[in-house]
Amino acid sequence: GETTRIAVTPGDGIGPEVVGEAVRCLETLRAKHGLALEWTRFPWPSHAWHEEHGESMPADALTQLQAYDAILLGALGDPGPADDPERYLLSDSISLAPLLDMRKGFDQWVCERPARLLPGARQYLADERAKDIDMLVIRENSEGEYVGQGGRLRKGLPDEVATQMEVFTRKATDRIIRYGFEQARSRATDRVKAGRTRSFRTLDGRTCESQVCLVTKRNALRYWGDMYTEAFEEISQEFPDVATHHELVDAACMKFVQSPWAFDVVVASNLQGDILTDLAAVLSGGMGVAPSCNLNPTDPQMPSMFEPTHGSAPDIAGQGLADPTAMLFTTARMLEWLGRKDPTLAAAGKELFDAVSADLAENAGTQRGTHEIGSAICKRLAP
Amino acid sequence: GETTRIAVTPGDGIGPEVVGEAVRCLETLRAKHGLALEWTRFPWPSHAWHEEHGESMPADALTQLQAYDAILLGALGDPGPADDPERYLLSDSISLAPLLDMRKGFDQWVCERPARLLPGARQYLADERAKDIDMLVIRENSEGEYVGQGGRLRKGLPDEVATQMEVFTRKATDRIIRYGFEQARSRATDRVKAGRTRSFRTLDGRTCESQVCLVTKRNALRYWGDMYTEAFEEISQEFPDVATHHELVDAACMKFVQSPWAFDVVVASNLQGDILTDLAAVLSGGMGVAPSCNLNPTDPQMPSMFEPTHGSAPDIAGQGLADPTAMLFTTARMLEWLGRKDPTLAAAGKELFDAVSADLAENAGTQRGTHEIGSAICKRLAP
Ligand SMILES: CC(C)[C@H](C(=O)O)[C@@H](O)C(=O)O
Ligand SMILES: CC(C)[C@H](C(=O)O)[C@@H](O)C(=O)O
Numbered sequence: 001g002e003t004t005r006i007a008v009t010p011g012d013g014i015g016p017e018v019v020g021e022a023v024r025c026l027e028t029l030r031a032k033h034g035l036a037l038e039w040t041r042f043p044w045p046s047h048a049w050h051e052e053h054g055e056s057m058p059a060d061a062l063t064q065l066q067a068y069d070a071i072l073l074g075a076l077g078d079p080g081p082a083d084d085p086e087r088y089l090l091s092d093s094i095s096l097a098p099l100l101d102m103r104k105g106f107d108q109w110v111c112e113r114p115a116r117l118l119p120g121a122r123q124y125l126a127d128e129r130a131k132d133i134d135m136l137v138i139r140e141n142s143e144g145e146y147v148g149q150g151g152r153l154r155k156g157l158p159d160e161v162a163t164q165m166e167v168f169t170r171k172a173t174d175r176i177i178r179y180g181f182e183q184a185r186s187r188a189t190d191r192v193k194a195g196r197t198r199s200f201r202t203l204d205g206r207t208c209e210s211q212v213c214l215v216t217k218r219n220a221l222r223y224w225g226d227m228y229t230e231a232f233e234e235i236s237q238e239f240p241d242v243a244t245h246h247e248l249v250d251a252a253c254m255k256f257v258q259s260p261w262a263f264d265v266v267v268a269s270n271l272q273g274d275i276l277t278d279l280a281a282v283l284s285g286g287m288g289v290a291p292s293c294n295l296n297p298t299d300p301q302m303p304s305m306f307e308p309t310h311g312s313a314p315d316i317a318g319q320g321l322a323d324p325t326a327m328l329f330t331t332a333r334m335l336e337w338l339g340r341k342d343p344t345l346a347a348a349g350k351e352l353f354d355a356v357s358a359d360l361a362e363n364a365g366t367q368r369g370t371h372e373i374g375s376a377i378c379k380r381l382a383p
Numbered sequence: 384g385e386t387t388r389i390a391v392t393p394g395d396g397i398g399p400e401v402v403g404e405a406v407r408c409l410e411t412l413r414a415k416h417g418l419a420l421e422w423t424r425f426p427w428p429s430h431a432w433h434e435e436h437g438e439s440m441p442a443d444a445l446t447q448l449q450a451y452d453a454i455l456l457g458a459l460g461d462p463g464p465a466d467d468p469e470r471y472l473l474s475d476s477i478s479l480a481p482l483l484d485m486r487k488g489f490d491q492w493v494c495e496r497p498a499r500l501l502p503g504a505r506q507y508l509a510d511e512r513a514k515d516i517d518m519l520v521i522r523e524n525s526e527g528e529y530v531g532q533g534g535r536l537r538k539g540l541p542d543e544v545a546t547q548m549e550v551f552t553r554k555a556t557d558r559i560i561r562y563g564f565e566q567a568r569s570r571a572t573d574r575v576k577a578g579r580t581r582s583f584r585t586l587d588g589r590t591c592e593s594q595v596c597l598v599t600k601r602n603a604l605r606y607w608g609d610m611y612t613e614a615f616e617e618i619s620q621e622f623p624d625v626a627t628h629h630e631l632v633d634a635a636c637m638k639f640v641q642s643p644w645a646f647d648v649v650v651a652s653n654l655q656g657d658i659l660t661d662l663a664a665v666l667s668g669g670m671g672v673a674p675s676c677n678l679n680p681t682d683p684q685m686p687s688m689f690e691p692t693h694g695s696a697p698d699i700a701g702q703g704l705a706d707p708t709a710m711l712f713t714t715a716r717m718l719e720w721l722g723r724k725d726p727t728l729a730a731a732g733k734e735l736f737d738a739v740s741a742d743l744a745e746n747a748g749t750q751r752g753t754h755e756i757g758s759a760i761c762k763r764l765a766p
Contacts, residue, residue, distance in 0.1 A: 126507055126508060126509045145603070155610075162610045163551075166533070171542070275632060
């Protein structure tokens, strides 16, 4: 088969540290299974590159990256000196831009973030049912609140007016909702295969193996809220085997804390999905373990991007303290994704997921450094 | 002194039930202390009124209500028959509109929702420090994401585009941020008086008795995010005794679950505040106990509105099951607010708050009906 090529972009802060462990795991797996896998490291996007070149990445960055099958990103964002608020605010905005540029440039219209409380992960909720959490939050990743349209009239003056436009298209709405239903269906199939079942009730009293919950704020943000709701009702007809549910974003956040085990697949807009996925990360045990990916499931010419949910954590950067677990789960998800073309990669992804899970379960509560955790997992993977 | 007049609007669902208990408590307090307090009940806004008159409230509703010193609202929102999705969606939007009409019509530009885990309230977080939660979330309540501007181009067609405009003014931004700092300062004063202290660090290493955390999503929603940030930096100069802090909304939600005891006053936009206050309600023990108010602190001609954070809970309406605690805390807050003009009302508000708190503490975990809880509290208040 063909060689699969990954662009590795360590980024800022703890990014290079956790990416280092991911690459070690990839090396171990490649050596063990003779995987047809290659990777190239890029010093950009990053704050350091920006300091030197006046831009976070080269002008042709997207063209360069497009030659790869996937992008494995550490973390972006350098807040600059904390004692200089002006620079702090400026540099933060600069260094995060490439993230949104890649999502848009490669039309990575799905952001997928699972929440499961794996054994060994920190449980923030008091209720024991937190152990049953098993949801997938699917965030619309291409438009909506993130289109960046708007401006500041009379900037800095007492009568200033700032606007920000939210733009939603029915096409992008349809595709993310349909993707949600497809995921619900395939999750149900996987569960049944694994001998686990769940049951969700439809409005007309039937019982289904899976559910999609649509989140909007349609009682206040009417226009796209109504469009989302109509698209959801329509597309749900194609999936009579999947139960449907609606939540308003405020209530959804509340229920993520009060009864998260009741959710299966959750579909939300870009900003509301951003918020819900951070909550989902907490439900999984926190940023130290939460994987994330930005997918383009429709265009094989466009690389998808894999990054942990966490940021660059400048406060602990360079100290070998960052937990690489989230990055390694992310890497496992990347291999699984790439495995759609090369099944040996899917198998390696599964192996990595199992090794990281086992490491987590066995080391609950112990204090270990970045490299120590990476080494323990590489050891599990070694032939 | 003059008589203080309250417009009581029970609303939909469990609204009338919990308002019934609030009125009983008000009667008890009035009789006991000879309070100069009167109230009038209105059958609107409500879904029932809408069914009969084709509108949720009369055309001159705001004019009628403006004659009162405060509005005590039960809950709004009737989802209609759950088995008829079309009607469900329609009726929900209709019946909630008056809430936003009142907030806008009376320029109730502050929405204040405290979070404290009082003894007896349900603790959702595993960490014992949840007992130390003591924050006040202040939501901008007059503009931003809720301006209702936007539309649907090619409605219902495959190429539909829905837009929603967010509009923020520097004036409304300044006033809500300044209000936040003032609250932080007065909370610190109250704490010190009560012999309790907290300590927050400023960026330049000083220690303060209070903190304001500004929440935005300025790394994605730049225009108003930057304006908010600039206003915050500027106004903070007037309050050197108050420490400042920034969070992005996604991280803020996460930290509300991971370490909510670290927050003091939190200031957020209309939508982000909506989300954060629902989370704050959970931190306080859930919707059963969470008070809320919509204040106009600047114009004495405009009544403020007091409503619990919870909705109309149609699933348990009419069964005497709703917990009136949130409504009674809300009523206590109303009396405290009205006490700015009449100190006997402030004292009554304090008395009600103490009675509701004591009832909560003594009855943790017991199953009681709406009326039973109301009666127990009235009994505590009785002379
Ligand atoms: C860094 C920021 C722009 C980004 C987002 O809001 O999408 C981040 O929070 C995320 O969730 O990936
Ligand atoms: C009913 C709804 C429009 C309202 C809001 O979003 O403001 C509610 O959620 C609230 O928090 O008071």
